[in-house]
Amino acid sequence: GAVVSQHPSWVICKSGTSVKIECRSLDFQATTMFWYRQFPKQSLMLMATSNEGSKATYEQGVEKDKFLINHASLTLSTLTVTSAHPEDSSFYICIPMREGDGYTFGSGTRLTVV
């Protein structure tokens, strides 16, 4: 159990375009979803926390208008990087939270903006 599907696993896009990343919990309900990013050779940094049906809470320094998060259901959350720039190139990871303090990681999305 506790399977998470994150898509796409990698994407290359042109500067100025938008990219949507989907995160689905396939066999459990996730009331809370954490979105992290990991720059090369660095640790994972929390970007935002979203709860189903409500607006996401963004960490300091993360632009909410640039990184749009939608948590429309208990099994699906999306992160849209709008008007992407090369500095947004990173590894994005979703972590749905399960009951009982369980964390299951998405496989991650490697975004490269050219």
Added chain:
Amino acid sequence: GDSVTQMEGPVTLSEEAFLTINCTYTATGYPSLFWYVQYPGEGLQLLLKATKADDKGSNKGFEATYRKETTSFHLEKGSVQVSDSAVYFCALSDASGSARQLTFGSGTQLTVLP
């Protein structure tokens, strides 16, 4: 706020050597502590965890003991293998926080040579 300080790498060992990766933390409440491993080209996987003081987490020959008095959760393995080469992240989840997000250390790159 919560923080995790991890031994800086990279760490290079010969096969069958003893491994220690130091991890200390600061937290306002009573955190759960985790070690995650990231193999080359893959996402993070839970290696082991401990949820209260003096608990010992263990998996695949790795061990870590939750030491409240020293606020530490050092990772150890008695005899490393080439297949253990990966990046190791120490992390905590603070039970006193409502969001319960994971806070990660900076990661330690381990290379095991045959």
